[in-house]
Amino acid sequence: MTGHGPHYPALVAALAALSLSVMLVSVFVGYAHIDVLAALGDALARRDSLPALALVQLRLPRAILGLAIGFSLGLSGAAMQGLLRNPLADPGVVGVSGGAAFGAVVAFYSGLSGIFALALPLGGIAGAALAALALYGLAGRGAGTMTLILAGVTINSFAGALTSLALNLSPNPYAVFEIMFWLMGSLIDRSLSQVALTLPLMVVGWALMLSSARALDALTLGEDTATSLGFDLVGLRWKLVAGSTLAVGASVAVAGAIGFVGLVVPHLLRPFVGHAPGRLLLVSGFGGAVVLTIADIAVRLLPMHPELKLGVVTALIGSPFLLSLVNRMRGQA
Amino acid sequence: MRIEASDLSVRYGAREAISRVSLNLQPGAMVGLIGPNGAGKTTLIRALAGLAAPAAGEILYNGAPSRKMPRDMRARKIAYLAQSGSAEWPLQVEAIVALGRLPHRRAFAALTSADAAAVERALAAAELGAFRGRTLGELSGGERARVLIARALAVEADWLLADEPVAALDPLHQLRAMALLRGEVLRGAGVVAVLHDLTLAVRFCDRLILLNGGRVQLDGPPAALTAEVIARIYGVEVLRGEHRGEAFVLPWAALG
Numbered sequence: 001m002t003g004h005g006p007h008y009p010a011l012v013a014a015l016a017a018l019s020l021s022v023m024l025v026s027v028f029v030g031y032a033h034i035d036v037l038a039a040l041g042d043a044l045a046r047r048d049s050l051p052a053l054a055l056v057q058l059r060l061p062r063a064i065l066g067l068a069i070g071f072s073l074g075l076s077g078a079a080m081q082g083l084l085r086n087p088l089a090d091p092g093v094v095g096v097s098g099g100a101a102f103g104a105v106v107a108f109y110s111g112l113s114g115i116f117a118l119a120l121p122l123g124g125i126a127g128a129a130l131a132a133l134a135l136y137g138l139a140g141r142g143a144g145t146m147t148l149i150l151a152g153v154t155i156n157s158f159a160g161a162l163t164s165l166a167l168n169l170s171p172n173p174y175a176v177f178e179i180m181f182w183l184m185g186s187l188i189d190r191s192l193s194q195v196a197l198t199l200p201l202m203v204v205g206w207a208l209m210l211s212s213a214r215a216l217d218a219l220t221l222g223e224d225t226a227t228s229l230g231f232d233l234v235g236l237r238w239k240l241v242a243g244s245t246l247a248v249g250a251s252v253a254v255a256g257a258i259g260f261v262g263l264v265v266p267h268l269l270r271p272f273v274g275h276a277p278g279r280l281l282l283v284s285g286f287g288g289a290v291v292l293t294i295a296d297i298a299v300r301l302l303p304m305h306p307e308l309k310l311g312v313v314t315a316l317i318g319s320p321f322l323l324s325l326v327n328r329m330r331g332q333a
Numbered sequence: 334m335r336i337e338a339s340d341l342s343v344r345y346g347a348r349e350a351i352s353r354v355s356l357n358l359q360p361g362a363m364v365g366l367i368g369p370n371g372a373g374k375t376t377l378i379r380a381l382a383g384l385a386a387p388a389a390g391e392i393l394y395n396g397a398p399s400r401k402m403p404r405d406m407r408a409r410k411i412a413y414l415a416q417s418g419s420a421e422w423p424l425q426v427e428a429i430v431a432l433g434r435l436p437h438r439r440a441f442a443a444l445t446s447a448d449a450a451a452v453e454r455a456l457a458a459a460e461l462g463a464f465r466g467r468t469l470g471e472l473s474g475g476e477r478a479r480v481l482i483a484r485a486l487a488v489e490a491d492w493l494l495a496d497e498p499v500a501a502l503d504p505l506h507q508l509r510a511m512a513l514l515r516g517e518v519l520r521g522a523g524v525v526a527v528l529h530d531l532t533l534a535v536r537f538c539d540r541l542i543l544l545n546g547g548r549v550q551l552d553g554p555p556a557a558l559t560a561e562v563i564a565r566i567y568g569v570e571v572l573r574g575e576h577r578g579e580a581f582v583l584p585w586a587a588l589g
Contacts, residue, residue, distance in 0.1 A: 085421040211440065218435050220422050221484070224384050224415045229488075230408030230436045275422040275468075 008279055011272055015286035019067060022293040026063040029297050030054070061190045064199070066293040069187075069255050072202050072247035074288020075281055077262025079209040082216035082277030083240050084145055087325075091248045091262035094148060094241050095131045095155030100252035101183055102159040102166075103127015108179050109166045120182075121194055124253020125201065131155050132245040142234050145223075148241070185256035185311030187296050198250035205246030206285065208239050213278030220277060258311045260318025261288050267325055291317075334410050334491045335359055336381055336523070340390035343376050350376040352547040353390065360491055360523035363515060365538035367528055367558075369567055372544040374527045375416060375496055381525065382413040382494045408436035412488035416496040416527070418481045423468040426480050430455050433487030451487050458513055459483035474501045482510060486517070493517050495526045499533065511537040531563070531571070531582035555580065564588055 028036050032054055039051035076091035084093065092098060107113045107123030138151035163183075170176045215236045218226035223233055251258070265287040266280055273279035295314050299307045336358040343351040351373045358364060358381070366374050379385040380392060383399050392399040394410070402410075412433070420429055433455065434448040444452070456462055459479040469477050478501040485493055498514065499507040511533055514524045518539075528534045534541055535555040543551035543558065545566050551557055560573045563582070572583040 214435055214438070214440060218432060220420050220424060221418055221429070221432060221481075222415060222421075224379065225413065225418060227384055228382055228408060228411065228413035229432065230405040232404060270422070274428055275424050276428060277422060 008273065012282055012286070015283060015290065019071075019286050019289040019293070022290055022297070023063045023067045026066055026293050026297050027055070027059045029300050030059055031300065034059075057191065058189065061192050061195050062187045062296065063293070064195050065187050065190055065254060066296045067289045068195075068199055068202050069251040069258065070261060070289035070292025071285040072205065072251045072288070073258065073262040073292065074265040075206060075209055075285035076244040076248050077288070078266040078277070078280045078284035079212065079216070079240050079244060080262075081266050082219065082280065083237065084149060085219065087267060088263070090259070091244055092156060092252075092257075094152035094244065095135055095159065096128050096245045096248045097252045097257055098156035098159030098163075099131025099134075100124040100128040100249045101257050102163045103130065104182065104253060104256070105163050105166050105179055108175065108182065109170065117191065118193060118197055121197055121250075121253040125198070125249055127159070128245050128249025128253065131159060132241060132249075135241060136238075141238075143237065145237070148237060181309065182256050183311075184309035185258040185314075186307075186309050187255055188307065190254060194254050198254045201246045201250040205243040205248075205250070208243030209247070210281055210285075212236055212240055212243075213281055215278075216281070217276055217278040256309075256311060258292065258314055260314045260322070261292055264318045264321045264325075265291055268321065334395050335393075336411075336492065337393040337396070338377075338381065338390065339393060341377075341380060341387050341392065342389040343373075343380050343385050344388040345376075349388070350547055351380065354544075354547075354549055355390075356542065356549070356552070358523060358525065361518060361521055362523060362539040363518045363537060364523070364525045365528045365534040365541045365555075366525055366544065367531065367534050367541055368544035368550075373547040374544055376547075377544065378413075378494050378496050378525060378527055382411055383407055384413065405436055408490075409488070410490050411492045411494060412485040412490040414481060414485040414493065414495040414498055417501070419477075420469050423470055425465065426461055426467055426469070426472075427452065427456065427465040429469070429480055430461070430483045430487050433484045436488060451489050454489075455483040455487035458486055458516065460509070475503055475506050478502055479506065479510070482513065486513070490522065492523045492525070495524065497527050497529065499526075500529065507533060531558070531584070532580075534558075535580045535582055558582070 034051040034054050036055060039055040042049040042052035043056050073091055080089040080091055080093050081087055103126045104120050104124040107119045112119035134155050135151050138154065139147045167176050167179060215226065215231040218229040218231050227233055266284045269283050269287045270280055273283055295317065296310055299310060299313055302308060338354050338356040341351060341354045342349055354377060366378060368374050376385055380387060383392065394402050431444060431452050434444060434451060437448060456465060459482055461479060461483055464472060464476060469480060472480065482498055485495065499510045502510055514526060515537060517524050535558060538555055541553065541555055541558055542549060543566060550566055551562055560571050563569060563571050568588050569584045570586045570588050572585055574581055
């Protein structure tokens with residue numbers, strides 16, 4: 001857009017730089033005191049020292065995932081809000097996060113997660129994929145926006161019901177605790193192989209969503225006008241559903257459900273891009289990366305054990321922001 | 334580019350909104366699409382713009398079926414102005430008008446100087462210079478309507494298909510907007526406008542298409558829109574007179 005022309009690249013660059021800085025901080029923060037630079041030296045020289053292991057096996061995956069999941073949630077939230085033209089849409093509105101959570105719970109419940117480590121994220125990804133297929137089946141190829149929302153809400157509540165059913169039927173109370181804690185969302189003890197499994201999916205999802213920027217701008221003026229400006233809305237809807245399925249599905253699969261980031265971050269940043277939904281995408285992705293990484297640093301610095309779950313912290317920080325938004329909207333009405 | 338409707342029917346569920354309409358539209362003229370509420374005007378203009386799928390018959394662009402034309406090319410050839418449009422997000426006026434340049438821009442590319450010039454022309458034509466930094470929420474209904482007209486003008490397409498472009502405007506801005514549409518005709522574009530004000534239709538259009546019940550009742554020069562035709566289709570008695578050599582039509586009383 002014009003009007004905000006020169007600011008936009010600077011804003012993106014600043015947020016990208018901020019994302020990388022908080023990621024670096026995230027690498028330096030942990031429960032064990034390690035000399036990060038020495039550990040890095042060891043790791044690069046392939047010496048299996050304890051600090052090197054802590055850096056590569058614990059700190060690095062946690063920092064990468066914080067950045068990538070935050071980016072996924074912020075970007076997907078902005079994309080869904082732009083598609084549905086509704087500021088209250090969140091990344092899971094089309095049913096993906098519910099499906100991913102259920103898939104992971106099945107991996108827990110069946111005991112597969114105890115047999116091999118990647119069963120949990122694989123289960124989550126499978127759940128997200130199933131949810132997307134169910135959405136396609138329910139809503140149909142030419143689905144309109146309203147049908148898409150209703151089908152998404154249906155899938156989310158059904159997946160939620162199945163998750164509760166699994167908890168309900170669990171013969172082992174310890175497993176129930178474990179599942180519930182996992183669902184609250186955390187980045188603790190994640191491995192590089194989990195990064196390798198989920199990051200490529202997220203990147204494809206990002207590309208699908210970021211390439212829809214112009215269509216989302218056109219959609220500001222309604223569906224007929226967007227179509228008259230040359231955009232295929234049926235294709236756009238499925239591209240964004242596929243993009244958020246990949247990004248959010250992979251995120252939930254590896255970290256559990258982390259709420260509010262995808263809802264709140266686009267709101268906070270919207271005024272800085274002149275409210276243009278296309279420009280909001282990238283900015284919101286970096287914003288989500290910053291917020292989630294900071295929250296993940298905070299849970300490590302807070303003197304609480306076991307550490308607070310990330311999803312709990314983002315909800316605690318996010319709710320007041322949402323409240324102030326409601327207040328502002330009430331003022332306008 | 335020539336736009337034709339060939340034996341066109343459009344349905345919404347079981348209801349046929351447009352029945353077997355055939356039209357041939359040439360650029361360089363201003364066509365008024367008139368008719369009572371529910372006559373099928375919006376459906377017809379949407380179908381001409383490629384936004385409503387025919388149930389039978391087809392739309393032809395330069396003799397070829399409209400669906401064969403790539404979307405982006407159609408978007409550069411036909412600008413469409415929706416009835417009572419709005420913007421979902423509080424974008425600035427200038428940014429909204431710039432959306433009209435989307436069909437001319439590549440993905441991820443910024444506005445070129447040619448795009449910026451087209452936006453400026455549209456802003457100036459719709460007298461919006463003073464409002465460029467405002468959002469639609471800060472404007473009156475009439476100002477908002479002008480912003481949306483300017484957005485459609487910024488496409489600088491071969492055709493402007495406008496659904497009730499002047500409905501929200503005061504008399505002064507109605508006259509100015511009609512002059513604006515005539516300006517599009519002068520630069521060689523074709524304009525189809527859905528109109529309810531029969532005086533504006535008779536004065537500014539080269540050709541009138543009168544719809545009722547989804548069928549074309551009259552297709553001809555404004556002179557063909559006689560008081561008898563209006564009485565029969567609209568059920569209204571009108572005064573049809575002349576002022577400074579131009580016709581006016583004044584609805585006076587409901588008939589029957």
